[in-house]
Amino acid sequence: MSLLSVESLACAYGTQSIVEDVNFAIEEGDIACLLGPSGCGKTTILRALAGFNDVSGGQIIMNGRTISALNRTLSPEKRNMGMVFQDYALFPHLTVADNIGFGLRNLSSGQRREAVKSVLKLVRLPDLSQRYPHELSGGQQQRVALARALAPKPSLLLMDEPFSNLDTEMRKSLSVEVRDIIKEQGLSAIMVTHDQDEAFVISDAVGVLSQGRLQQWGSAESLYYRPENLTVARFVGEGELFEARCVSADAFETELGVLPVANNQSCPLAQSIQLFVRPSEIKPIISVDTSVEATVMSREFMGDTVRFRLALPSGRVITSTCHERLDFKPGDHVGISVTTQNPILFT
Ligand SMILES: Nc1ncnc2c1ncn2[C@@H]1O[C@H](COP(=O)(O)OP(=O)(O)OP(=O)(O)O)[C@@H](O)[C@H]1O
Numbered sequence: 001m002s003l004l005s006v007e008s009l010a011c012a013y014g015t016q017s018i019v020e021d022v023n024f025a026i027e028e029g030d031i032a033c034l035l036g037p038s039g040c041g042k043t044t045i046l047r048a049l050a051g052f053n054d055v056s057g058g059q060i061i062m063n064g065r066t067i068s069a070l071n072r073t074l075s076p077e078k079r080n081m082g083m084v085f086q087d088y089a090l091f092p093h094l095t096v097a098d099n100i101g102f103g104l105r106n107l108s109s110g111q112r113r114e115a116v117k118s119v120l121k122l123v124r125l126p127d128l129s130q131r132y133p134h135e136l137s138g139g140q141q142q143r144v145a146l147a148r149a150l151a152p153k154p155s156l157l158l159m160d161e162p163f164s165n166l167d168t169e170m171r172k173s174l175s176v177e178v179r180d181i182i183k184e185q186g187l188s189a190i191m192v193t194h195d196q197d198e199a200f201v202i203s204d205a206v207g208v209l210s211q212g213r214l215q216q217w218g219s220a221e222s223l224y225y226r227p228e229n230l231t232v233a234r235f236v237g238e239g240e241l242f243e244a245r246c247v248s249a250d251a252f253e254t255e256l257g258v259l260p261v262a263n264n265q266s267c268p269l270a271q272s273i274q275l276f277v278r279p280s281e282i283k284p285i286i287s288v289d290t291s292v293e294a295t296v297m298s299r300e301f302m303g304d305t306v307r308f309r310l311a312l313p314s315g316r317v318i319t320s321t322c323h324e325r326l327d328f329k330p331g332d333h334v335g336i337s338v339t340t341q342n343p344i345l346f347t
Helices: 042-050 096-104 109-122 138-150 168-184 196-202 220-225 230-235
Strands: 004-013 016-026 031-035 057-062 065-069 081-084 156-160 189-193 205-210 213-218 240-248 251-254 257-260 272-277 282-286 293-301 306-311 317-322 333-338 344-346
Touching: 004 042, 016 042, 016 057, 016 205, 016 213, 031 042, 031 168, 031 196, 042 081, 042 156, 042 189, 081 138, 096 109, 096 138, 109 138, 138 168, 168 196, 189 196, 196 220, 205 220, 205 230, 213 220, 213 230, 230 272, 230 344, 251 272, 257 333, 282 306, 282 317
Parallel strands: 031 189, 031 205, 081 156, 156 189
Antiparallel strands: 004 016, 004 057, 057 065, 205 213, 240 251, 240 272, 251 257, 272 344, 282 333, 293 306, 293 333, 306 317
16 A cells, blocks of 8 residues: 555646646655646645645545545644745744744653754754754755654655755755655655756656646656656756657668667657657767768856757757767867667657
């Protein structure tokens, strides 16, 4: 039995439908993430999971018990879920210790002190218990918010864009750390974010949501290498879409020339198909007798990679990212090499 199953979930505000036919399940110990652009319905789903919003169809089942269905919503405090918000939502007039202890009023004061101490150690803030929220950095405030959510030992932790108010460096390091803390505790969590890097770092499973519909649910790698549609392919990384025609069992003719591509969809000869190529699969090379020539439009040194914009004879400009330190310059005429180790084909 899954820890949480979401079946044919629908949510609406008044008569306006926001989320439809969403299905997924998470197992004990999993960290899952709902990933999608602003306004696609991520927070609406999270609020339905927490019991803050009613559902307009389908059901949410936790440990075999239906906690949400049409006209039936188990109240949030009976769900044993912890919630971390984007803006931390700490009580400004309470110390760190009192913020964390707030949800532990059923414990004796001694037990509460011990629980606060232990959870502060867990979020690596053992010495800040007497500070007030305004005396903490954004990253520290979010750690306190996490500690507050973890203190009552929830069965499921819900996190709504928990890192989006932090700078890029802090966002990266805290997301790795939060993953470690959740895993150390054997907890299960669901996070929502619009940031693909964050989703990939933290999650065992990611669901890509677009316009209130779940497009695909799977591991980060399966979404990246085997996206089921163009929306998913584009949302989890950059890429270029080419019209392609199957010319042999393992080659397709495209604007980039005839490319060796494993025909994993058994596309018939001469059939047209679309080939999605990631920038890391495209590389400018010294032009010899390659059939397609391109003109380098720009070269950006990014540290780990060099990023080129290349103009094709048709005028189309495509992007290439290379780990080699190639020093082609704007205006150079180059050939193009494409290595499609994991071809993504759409019919
Ligand atoms: N209380 C509400 N009443 C009416 N419409 C709402 C309400 N809350 C959200 N919406 C609408 O529902 C849609 C989905 O909103 P939601 O907050 O779930 O999106 P999101 O994917 O979490 O976006 P973001 O990343 O910007 O927070 C949006 O069009 C939004 O305007």
